[in-house]
Structures are given as C-alpha cells and as structure tokens.
Amino acid sequence: MNSKVEAYLTAKKENSSAELSKIFGEMEELYNKKLWHQLTLALLGLVKEPAMRQGTELISLYTNLIAELENKVNPLSLAQIAGEVITQHADPNEAVTFVERIIPKVRDHQEARVLSNVLIAQVTLSRLEDQARTKKILDETEKLLDEIDGVTPVHGKFYLLASELHCRTGAHAEYYRAALRYLGCIDLQDLDEEQRVKQAFYLGLAALLGEGIYNFGELLAHPILEALKxxxxxxxxxxxxxxxxxxxxxxxxxxxxxxxxxxxxxxxxxxxxxxxxxxxxxxxxxxxxxxxxxxxxxxxxxxxxxxxxxxxxxxxxxxxxxxxxxx
Known part of the structure; x- marks a missing residue:
C-alpha cells in the first residue's frame, strides 16, 4: 500500500465516527485487494456522506487517496467525484483549475469529458458570473454531447445548466427548449415538489414570452404542469x-x-x-x-x-x- 494512502486511511479509521470508521476500514481492504471497481463504488458513496461534506474533507480525501487512484478509477466516476470535491473549494478559480487538471485523465471517455466541461461551466456561471465564457464552454461541449448515443445523466446536467444560462440572460425561447430537453432526461420524481413547481412556472413563462413559440401542445401535455395544480x-x-x-x-x-x-x-x-x-x-x-x-x-x-x-x-x-x- 502507498504510504500516503496508508497513513490517511489509518488516521480516518482511528479518528472518525464508528460508522465512518467502518467505511474506511472496508475501503482499506478493497484497496489492498486491488478491487478497483468496488473501491470506486465505495468512493461514490463516501463523497455523499454528510460527515465528509464538512469543511475540506472531500479535498483531503481526493489529495490523500483518490489522486493515487486516478488511473484506476472509471473516468466518468472520477468526473462525478470531482463534481462533489469542487463544492469545497472556496476560490472558484481553484475549483476550475482542479477540474482542468482532471480533463487529460478522462479525455478518452466522452461522457466524462462532457461532464468535466459542464462542471467548469457551472462554476463559471454560478460563482464567477461570467455568462459569455459559460456560453462558449457550452457551445463547444454541445458538439461533444451530440456524439454520445442515447440519453444519459450527463445530458440532463448539460441541459439544466444551459437552461440556467438562458434564464439569466432572458433568452426565453432558448430557455424553453433547453428546459424541456432537461426534463426529458430525468425522472420527474427525482425533483422535489418545490423544484417541480419552479420548473413548471418558468417553462410556462418562457412559452408565453418566447419569440417564435406558438405551439403550446407539447408543454400542456407534459406532466410537469401537474405541479401547478x-x-x-x-x-x-x-x-x-x-x-x-x-x-x-x-x-x-x-x-x-x-x-x-x-x-x-x-x-x-x-x-x-x-x-x-x-x-x-x-x-x-x-x-x-x-x-x-x-x-x-x-x-x-x-x-x-x-x-x-x-x-x-x-x-x-x-x-x-x-x-x-x-x-
């Protein structure tokens, strides 16, 4: 075992709650047995743990463990984990740099590459508030997205961010189309009631205000409007x-x-x-x-x-x- 990884896992086992200590003990076993797929799944679960979402725990996890496994972790999983880690970077530019360092490691995986770009665009829009740069990133990323067969969770993340950008710029027709595509990529039950009402309300406004939108049939037939009742x-x-x-x-x-x-x-x-x-x-x-x-x-x-x-x-x-x- 890598000495850095060993020291980190030992410290976490000894200084964490009983539940978290058990998780780190299981991860240590998976690491020693070189069960990389199982370890990746364990990491995807660990980054969601409330205790790990405090302070800079995720950054420490990445630095001391995941960074040593980057070439063994599934590329899409690596990008998904990065999306959780950047939430703990106080400096948005550091968050962007962090994802940029990962891109070469996932470049050959189309979904992972798209997700990495979306993560950068997300920080650029919500934290750096640079709409022009966000649009440039999304325009470039859409070309990569078009090469992916079928509909994946990555499509949903892309169209959600695109709709957020159009909402901020007041591009009603573009928002309407992106938001409908986003809803087509997800299960509505994954949204809570407040989110469903919000999506229905903004879609309705966009349909009314959007230039060139004269067909309301698709929206009226969409179950999202049930949220307004x-x-x-x-x-x-x-x-x-x-x-x-x-x-x-x-x-x-x-x-x-x-x-x-x-x-x-x-x-x-x-x-x-x-x-x-x-x-x-x-x-x-x-x-x-x-x-x-x-x-x-x-x-x-x-x-x-x-x-x-x-x-x-x-x-x-x-x-x-x-x-x-x-x-």
Missing part, C-alpha cells in the same frame, strides 16, 4: 390553455392574475400580438380545408382589433387565403 401559480396553466385556444376573451378576463407577474406585464403588448395571431390561426384551422377565407369583419370580431387595424391600407373583401401548414 393547487399552487399559487395554478392560473398560469389556465393562461397557457387560453393561448393554446387563441381565446382572447379569457386572456383579458385573467389580466388581474397575469398582470401580477412583472415579466408578463412588461410584455403585455407582445402577449396580445401573440394571442391574436393564435386566435387567427385557430379560426383558420377550424374551417374546412377548402373554405379558409376570413373576412376583415370576422377577424376584427374575434381578435378584438378595430376594423381599421385589420384592414391595414383600407382594402375591402376577404383576407388572403391562409396557408395549410402546422400552427
């Missing part, structure tokens, strides 16, 4: 239904509720434009395929717009026939 934000689901139906009257009657949300109130004009367009699209697709001409009067009546605004330059007669694509 019984919450103080239950009205948001009703508002989404109103937009999905192009129901302008319902939108107007709900103003006392949605106007309490500052982002929606600030974009009131854009919201009206969106729901009027959805109303027009709904009017069109409710008609038979061979009868999709709408008069100015019909549009004015359904959208609540003055006839002069509908007619534009004052031409009379039916509106140009609507297209027959998706809406």
């Amino acid at each position: 019984g919450s103080s934000s239950e009205w948001l689901r009703d508002l989404l239904l109103a937009f999905n139906e192009g129901n302008i009257n319902k939108f107007e009657t709900m103003k006392p509720q949605w106007s309490t949300q500052p982002d929606l109130l600030a974009k009131e004009n854009q919201l009206r434009e969106k729901i009027r367009l959805l109303c027009l699209m709904e009017m069109t697709f409710q008609r038979k395929a061979w009868d999709r001409q709408l008069t100015f009067g019909e549009i004015a009546r359904e959208t609540g717009l003055p006839a002069s605004q509908v007619e534009g330059d004052g031409d009379e007669g039916p509106v140009t026939r609507a297209g027959e694509g998706d809406h």
Whole structure:
C-alpha cells in the first residue's frame, strides 16, 4: 500500500465516527485487494456522506487517496467525484483549475469529458458570473454531447445548466427548449415538489414570452404542469390553455392574475400580438380545408382589433387565403 494512502486511511479509521470508521476500514481492504471497481463504488458513496461534506474533507480525501487512484478509477466516476470535491473549494478559480487538471485523465471517455466541461461551466456561471465564457464552454461541449448515443445523466446536467444560462440572460425561447430537453432526461420524481413547481412556472413563462413559440401542445401535455395544480401559480396553466385556444376573451378576463407577474406585464403588448395571431390561426384551422377565407369583419370580431387595424391600407373583401401548414 502507498504510504500516503496508508497513513490517511489509518488516521480516518482511528479518528472518525464508528460508522465512518467502518467505511474506511472496508475501503482499506478493497484497496489492498486491488478491487478497483468496488473501491470506486465505495468512493461514490463516501463523497455523499454528510460527515465528509464538512469543511475540506472531500479535498483531503481526493489529495490523500483518490489522486493515487486516478488511473484506476472509471473516468466518468472520477468526473462525478470531482463534481462533489469542487463544492469545497472556496476560490472558484481553484475549483476550475482542479477540474482542468482532471480533463487529460478522462479525455478518452466522452461522457466524462462532457461532464468535466459542464462542471467548469457551472462554476463559471454560478460563482464567477461570467455568462459569455459559460456560453462558449457550452457551445463547444454541445458538439461533444451530440456524439454520445442515447440519453444519459450527463445530458440532463448539460441541459439544466444551459437552461440556467438562458434564464439569466432572458433568452426565453432558448430557455424553453433547453428546459424541456432537461426534463426529458430525468425522472420527474427525482425533483422535489418545490423544484417541480419552479420548473413548471418558468417553462410556462418562457412559452408565453418566447419569440417564435406558438405551439403550446407539447408543454400542456407534459406532466410537469401537474405541479401547478393547487399552487399559487395554478392560473398560469389556465393562461397557457387560453393561448393554446387563441381565446382572447379569457386572456383579458385573467389580466388581474397575469398582470401580477412583472415579466408578463412588461410584455403585455407582445402577449396580445401573440394571442391574436393564435386566435387567427385557430379560426383558420377550424374551417374546412377548402373554405379558409376570413373576412376583415370576422377577424376584427374575434381578435378584438378595430376594423381599421385589420384592414391595414383600407382594402375591402376577404383576407388572403391562409396557408395549410402546422400552427
């Protein structure tokens, strides 16, 4: 046994609680028998132990034990362990440097490399507050992510961080797409009730405020919206239904509720434009395929717009026939 490792494990066995002492004793046995897979699993469990999450215990664990095993530990597990260790680095730049030192050791494992980049981007966004650098890292990492087959937990971590970045920059449409992808990578039951309500609320806002988002069907069918039932934000689901139906009257009657949300109130004009367009699209697709001409009067009546605004330059007669694509 490496003398450094031996001294560390002995000290932890002698100076830890009975439960933790037992864990370190088992790890010592695994180390001596060179059972690297079993030892890796034990380490993944150890870094989650409350006693190890105090002070700089994880940094000490890495320095005295894991650093000696880096070439024996599964690369993805090594990156996962690094994600726990950096939470104890007080200096965010030290945390970034720590992960950067690990990247060469996991470079040949695509998931581990992606996770390492995500960890750096996470520190860069949340602790260094450098949005531009975070975006650059994520843009580069997405290319690596696209090369991974299937959906992995690493995909979830990537899209969660991407959604957090878009949320901070106010990029509603980008947030909406990233957040939906994140939810597609996880089991909703892994989120507590507060997290589910938060995800549902922000997704709903992003759908309403996002430029170019006119199809609410995917979100309305998503089980995440069930989290809004019984919450103080239950009205948001009703508002989404109103937009999905192009129901302008319902939108107007709900103003006392949605106007309490500052982002929606600030974009009131854009919201009206969106729901009027959805109303027009709904009017069109409710008609038979061979009868999709709408008069100015019909549009004015359904959208609540003055006839002069509908007619534009004052031409009379039916509106140009609507297209027959998706809406």
